[in-house]
Amino acid sequence: MLPPERASDPLPPEAAAWRNAFGALRPGSSPCRYLGATAWANIHEACTDFIERYGAEAVRLGWTAPQLFGVHPEHGTLRVDWCGVLMIGGRKATNIEAGRILFDNTSGYRDLPGLPVGMPIWEFAARR
Template sequence: MLLPELASDPLPPQAAEWRKAFGALRPTSSPCRYLGTAAWANIHEACTDFIERFGAEAVRLGWTTPQLFGVHPEHGTLRVDWCGVMMTGGHKAIGIEPNRILFGNVSGYRNVAGAPVGIPIWEFAARAQKA
């Protein structure tokens, strides 16, 4: 008897890692002290949706993990200037381009040269658990 073949993951390895790492964060438990539960639940949903719908394209266009999911290494989302595009509001993306992610009438832009670069929010959460 032949077993059915498992479908391969449509996401490239980097986006599959985003899915795995982000999926380990609970939507009901904010990883950042000053990020409320309701706001975090919206961000979690928006990021999960982004990874599934635009993850492959984000990798192809050269978006990096910190540009998308970065937060300040010590202050998390409290320092918005360090946050990646997907960490700044919880709105679902409707498109992606080489320089920006589209959120309806608002666009999130890539980090520019010299801008601070954060760490992925899942690394921030892991550090907070150890502290």
């Protein structure tokens, strides 16, 4: 039998792990040297919202932590070509599909040819 807090959690274990790891990052303290406080606060809010609203669907569709929350292992968000879909722009997602995440007037894609894969931002922050 699951403990009461686990039984009532609507997120699958992978998304719950994202929530816990991302939730440990403070919205007022950017983990990346070149990511300003306002931009980080927006990203933090958008990612937190995404996990709660779309986390279960993201897991079901096969999205991974690096595809969503990835950053360059040495340069963080400065290397946007390594960034996960949610690490750019700080906008809240409006929908999720198998190959892309939609925002108000743009989309972020998961499987672009030659796209490098970063490490989750919480792992980057832990290395600092």
